[in-house]
Amino acid sequence: MGIDLHFTKGQGTGNDFVLFADPEGENELSPTQIRAVCDRKFGVGGDGLIRAVKSNRLDAGAVALAEDSAAEWFMDYWNADGTISEMCGNGIRVYTRFLIDQGLVTLEPGDTLAIGTRAGVRDVQRNRTGFQVDLGRWMLDGGEPLVRARNLSVARPGLGINVGNPHVVVALADDEELDAADLSYIPQLDPEPAAGANVEFVVPGDPLVVDGVGHIRMRVHERGSGETLSCGTGAAAAALATRHWAGAGAPNQWRVEVPGGVLGVRMFPTEDGEHVSLSGPAELVFDGVLGLG
């Protein structure tokens, strides 16, 4: 039987999502339906789809991910191709804006909201212009696979980084090389990670550091979505990789320019190791109803 999907379209630095509220967990969509919703020609169009569901309505396995419902709301995130991801840095900010807009939570500037994700509970703080999310403890993970992309003359060594979801970051020489890379094809990784990866191509600013803040430009090919205008967790991974390559004395605060805008990344110590946070805008664009077969 078909359903009418009451959705909201949202975006954060041009990374766009279709969101809908399903508090009681009664309307889980199939991968086929998700692909139809995210289709830019036949559906609403989006890099991903987010279902707002209460953590206590998830099945037992997923509740463990929401860490015993420390978070009332769970971000059920799906890529445009109908695959799941553990985490989405732009998506969780847009999701928070959506929960506020729907009257499902109250969050004043300065307040923090815990949200369940497949990567665990993440704290999102509202600030004057947008939101900041603590992405948790990051890890060097995935080695240094060789990366090949169309229009790059030779394969480059990447750096595997996990910020809840998997990334491989590649440094390019300059803006010209970054602009020329053809990311309409999936970059080839050697070895190929079993779960795939989001691949970020990065150029250091010149100078790299201005007033204690590191500057980079980035383009991304997202697992399950293709090239997007921005990837929040990708921006965090790109800043972490650049700091790693820059060595001792590199800053813990970064400005990441993506095709869709600018994101802020900060690394900070905690009792359970170094965390990385992401800040940026989150906007809702329009609401609608889509009939789904």
Ligand SMILES: N[C@@H](CCC[C@H](N)C(=O)O)C(=O)O
């Ligand atoms: N755009 C997101 C990441 C979305 C998930 C990603 N494609 C994956 O499969 O891990 C972000 O802003 O972090």
